[in-house]
Amino acid sequence: MKTGSVFRIGIATSILFLSQVFPAQSATGAPFRDPVPRARAIQDIAFGSCLRQERPAPILESIAESAPDLFVFLGDNVYADTTSEIVMNQAYRKLWEKEGFQKLRKKTEIHAIWDDHDYGANDAGGDFSFRQQSERIFKQFWQIADRSPYQDREGVYASFLYRSAGSHPIKVQLILLDSRSFRSPWKEKPWWKSLLGLGNSGPYVPDRDPDLTILGKEQWEWLRHQFSVQADLRIVASSIQVLSGADGWETWSNLPLEKERLLDLASSQPSPVVFISGDRHFAEISALRYRNRVFYDVTSSSLNQPLDFGEEENPLRRGNRFAGANFGRIRINDSRASWNLDLQILDQAGRVVLNERYMP
Numbered sequence: 001m002k003t004g005s006v007f008r009i010g011i012a013t014s015i016l017f018l019s020q021v022f023p024a025q026s027a028t029g030a031p032f033r034d035p036v037p038r039a040r041a042i043q044d045i046a047f048g049s050c051l052r053q054e055r056p057a058p059i060l061e062s063i064a065e066s067a068p069d070l071f072v073f074l075g076d077n078v079y080a081d082t083t084s085e086i087v088m089n090q091a092y093r094k095l096w097e098k099e100g101f102q103k104l105r106k107k108t109e110i111h112a113i114w115d116d117h118d119y120g121a122n123d124a125g126g127d128f129s130f131r132q133q134s135e136r137i138f139k140q141f142w143q144i145a146d147r148s149p150y151q152d153r154e155g156v157y158a159s160f161l162y163r164s165a166g167s168h169p170i171k172v173q174l175i176l177l178d179s180r181s182f183r184s185p186w187k188e189k190p191w192w193k194s195l196l197g198l199g200n201s202g203p204y205v206p207d208r209d210p211d212l213t214i215l216g217k218e219q220w221e222w223l224r225h226q227f228s229v230q231a232d233l234r235i236v237a238s239s240i241q242v243l244s245g246a247d248g249w250e251t252w253s254n255l256p257l258e259k260e261r262l263l264d265l266a267s268s269q270p271s272p273v274v275f276i277s278g279d280r281h282f283a284e285i286s287a288l289r290y291r292n293r294v295f296y297d298v299t300s301s302s303l304n305q306p307l308d309f310g311e312e313e314n315p316l317r318r319g320n321r322f323a324g325a326n327f328g329r330i331r332i333n334d335s336r337a338s339w340n341l342d343l344q345i346l347d348q349a350g351r352v353v354l355n356e357r358y359m360p
């Protein structure tokens with residue numbers, strides 16, 4: 001073989017090698033193994049949050065009857081609030097024993113992320129001492145051992161790739177974020193609370209310190225890679241609200257630089273992005289125009305513990321706020337080449353109470 005052809009083969013091999021490894025490698029050198037392609041074709045993606053395991057949860061039966069293709073538990077999936085493995089396992093066992101949970105589990109594919117109460121403490125972040133134990137219990141319960149990208153990774157984030165079920169199928173990427181394991185402390189509004197060790201109870205104020213983070217360095221790097229994957233639609237699940245700047249509560253707006261970073265990333269690529277979130281004990285659909293794009297955040301909470309704290313101002317809200325028990329649903333309408341979405345909130349009886357048509 002001539003030197004020239006060896007050289008050309010060398011270059012071709014290098015390009016092949018780089019294209020396979022370089023864009024998909026994490027800081028630790030391990031390749032990103034997700035999004036994981038899933039065989040199931042999907043039309044309805046349902047989701048919900050904030051389930052009190054010691055209370056009845058008839059809404060789980062309604063969700064099972066509505067037969068979604070996926071269900072995403074968006075956090076506070078149990079109220080464990082503990083640093084005892086025994087107590088945390090007991091909380092999950094109560095959820096497991098619910099007939100509605102078993103019906104849903106057998107009928108649909110389930111995913112889960114966590115929020116503070118199943119993480120183990122109110123409004124807790126990356127400095128929570130019990131986080132490794134609660135992560136192990138979370139991964140055992142949600143049977144994440146058979147989902148390779150989760151199992152070795154610190155934290156509970158992952159990404160999956162589906163195709164939609166209609167006559168003009170689209171590629172749908174489901175991105176699940178971990179907003180707890182790596183999050184910096186929020187800034188308490190009353191300045192003396194942190195000094196007295198009374199943190200993690202709010203109200204909070206926005207903090208523009210550039211060193212603070214919600215996702216942490218590695219998850220950000222992973223997320224940048226996820227947004228480079230070819231998909232027609234990305235659904236991004238965050239336990240806490242992404243768009244609403246609800247005064248004083250746990251939202252991405254508490255760290256405005258992180259929120260901008262997320263929206264910049266979402267705007268820097270062509271695929272439509274819809275956020276889904278929970279945590280708030282009411283439901284609402286927010287929409288924000290940002291860099292000539294429109295982003296939605298469909299918030300569904302609570303599955304069986306609705307609380308009405310009174311009216312809350314949210315200039316981004318579309319339509320009304322719904323304060324009864326609820327779940328959310330994204331319906332993909334892809335019977336024509338120009339697909340669209342119905343972003344919905346449904347009540348305990350499975351009736352649609354909020355609906356926004358999203359035309360990408």
Ligand SMILES: [Fe+2]
Nearest residue numbers: 076115116279
């Ligand atoms: Fe929460």
